Amino acid sequence: MTKDDNEWQIRAEMALAVAMQNRTLITYAELADAATIPAPHRINKLSVWLEATMESDHAQSMPLRAAWVISRARGGLPAPGFFIKCNELGLYDGAPDGAMATAFHLNLLG
Template sequence: MSIRISRQQWEALLHELEEARRQRHLLTYRALIERLELPTPAMQTLAAALEHLAALDARAERPLRSALVISQGASRLPRPGFFESVVRLGRFSGPSDGVAAASWHAAEVVRVFEFDYPEEV
C-alpha cells in the first residue's frame, strides 16, 4: 500500500517541525495528526512522511527532524518504527526501548534544536 500526503500537508509538516525546533519543544504524533488534518490511515501516513524526512535529512548529513515527534506515553520517545528507520539509515544501533535509545534520542533532539536548517523550496 502506497501512502502519500499532499504538498500542502508536507509543507505544513515541515512548518510544524521548524516551529517546534525554534521553540525547543517536542510534538506528539497525535498533535501533528490533528494539526495536519491527516486522513485515515493518519498514523501510517505521518510515519511514512517522517521516515521520508529522516531519509532526506540523513542523506544531507543533517540531524533528523523526525526526532522531534514522540509518543504521548510515559517513555516520551518516538515509536519503535522511528528507531527501526534510524537503524536502517545507519544513525543508531540497538533496541528501540531502553537507555541506549533514550540517550541517543535525547542527543539527537539537542542536535536538531541547535542546527539551522535551510528553507525548503
C-alpha cells in the same frame, strides 16, 4: 500524490519547524492535527512522511527533524519505527526502548 497530500506535508513541515525552533517535542497525534492530515490512516501517513524526512536529512548530513516527534505512550520517545529507520540508516544499533534508546534520542535533540 494529490494536491491535498502535498498541502498537509507543507503544514507538517511548518509545525515541525515551529516545534524545533521552540525546542518542544510534539506527539504524532499533535503533528497530524496541526498538519490536518486527512483520514483514514493519519498517523501511518505521517510516519511514512517522517521516515522520508529521515532519509533526506541523513543524506544531507542534517539533524533528524523526526527526532522531535514522540509517541504519547512511550515516555517521550519516538515510536519504535523511528529507531528501526535509524538502524537502517546506520545511525543506531540498539533496542527501540530502554536507556540506550533514550540516550540516543536525547543526543539527537542536542
